[in-house]
Amino acid sequence: MDFSFSAEQQAIRDAVEKICARFGDDYWLAKDRDGDFPHDFHRAFAEAGWLGVCMPQEYGGAGLGVTEAALMMQTIAESGAGMSGASTLHMNIFGLNPVVVFGSDEQKRRMLSPLIAGTDKACFAVTEPNVGLDTLKLKTKATRDGDRYLLSGQKIWISTAQVASKMLILARTTPLEELTEPTDGLSLFYTDFDRRRIEVREIEKMGRKAVDSNQLFIDGLEVPVEDRLGEEGRGLRQGPHRVRPADRREPGDPASARRLLD
């Protein structure tokens, strides 16, 4: 099996390396010491179009695939930026794939464009205290109230919640005991990170200090119905871990990479 990079893959690595070269060891050492979010690193990649690496071109993305996004992350980590550099960006790229796959045209236009431009920053909130890998037991509740939902509950280990303006969140719309199919009953929302309704407490951890990890206490967060992605109760099938093969890359578009590489 040949593991060498194609010409296009090598060009992607070269272009990413060029941006990373502007942020040397001193920059990352300072971030690691102070724990400040690397906003200028994030802005540099947004300005060059890379935050939309695997998002559709019609919403301002480059229309490449998850493989190309992974190459970008690998190159960033290798540059000396490590996990701090990769995690500064990856929440907004891989974490937001459910919007790309399951969002309506209106949602994609509204949600993806500001992310790609770097004006919005998003976190994703799945994990809960005592409910890590056992996702079917998630407890955070979303109760329908007319044309909105009210969300309450706790999430833990949520990266970038200190700086996020948006949140992708998985919450329970039907109690577990009322379900015949335990994989139903969870719904996915992409909505404003309203700090009046969400208390954010940072968790001290080893490593990746510049990219914060947090516990969230959510109390009556109002989420408009139009911020729900896909059908109610089908959120587990639409989470950040779901990437359908059809969405890996826009087929037959040789121009897509050129937007980033020229």
Ligand SMILES: Cc1cc2nc3c(=O)[nH]c(=O)nc-3n(C[C@H](O)[C@H](O)[C@H](O)COP(=O)(O)OP(=O)(O)OC[C@H]3O[C@@H](n4cnc5c(N)ncnc54)[C@H](O)[C@@H]3O)c2cc1C
């Ligand atoms: C730095 C950091 C950043 C994170 N960022 C985010 C984020 O942005 N958003 C988010 O939603 N989450 C985030 N997470 C949470 C992460 O996804 C969870 O930690 C992960 O899902 C595991 O959950 P847990 O920690 O509760 O471990 P647990 O589920 O308690 O698992 C602990 C151990 O038990 C094992 N185990 C669990 N269940 C079984 C089983 N049934 N059979 C056999 N072994 C089992 C696991 O393999 C593991 O070794 C982050 C975590 C960290 C540490």
